[in-house]
Amino acid sequence: MANKIYTGKVVSDKMDKTVVVAVTRLFQHPVYRKTVKKVIRFKAHDEANEYKTGDEVKIIEARPLSRDKRWRVLSALNTSDRSGGK
Numbered sequence: 001m002a003n004k005i006y007t008g009k010v011v012s013d014k015m016d017k018t019v020v021v022a023v024t025r026l027f028q029h030p031v032y033r034k035t036v037k038k039v040i041r042f043k044a045h046d047e048a049n050e051y052k053t054g055d056e057v058k059i060i061e062a063r064p065l066s067r068d069k070r071w072r073v074l075s076a077l078n079t080s081d082r083s084g085g086k
Contacts, residue, residue, distance in 0.1 A: 003061040007077065010055045011041065018069060019046045021059050044071040055079045 008023035025038050043066075044059045051057055056077040064070055 005058060005060050005074065006042070007056065007058050008042070010051050010053050010057055013046075013049070013052050015043075017046055017049060019044050019051050019057070019073065021057060021071070021073075023059075042071045043069045044073045045069055046073050051076060052079070 006021075006023045008021040010019045011022045012020040021042050021044050023040050023042060025040065026035055027038065028034070029036050042059060044057075045062065045065050051073055056079075058074040058077060059071045060074045062070060062072040065072075
């Protein structure tokens with residue numbers, strides 16, 4: 001059984017050990033043939049609270065960890081600038 005792996009951007013890190021990851025998907029509309037952008041938000045487990053808002057991360061499907069959490073953060077692709085811009 002292969003687990004699904006998605007790439008997305010962390011949009012919230014306010015919860016303890018949880019991040020919200022927005023995964024953007026582009027597809028062609030079946031009737032109108034226009035490219036449509038769909039954004040789905042997943043809650044993913046972040047054990048060490050190491051990922052912050054703006055980070056690009058890879059998430060993998062996991063067993064249910066809570067009522068809403070079914071994903072774990074696998075790795076960071078690139079992290080946002082955390083220096084504060086000063």
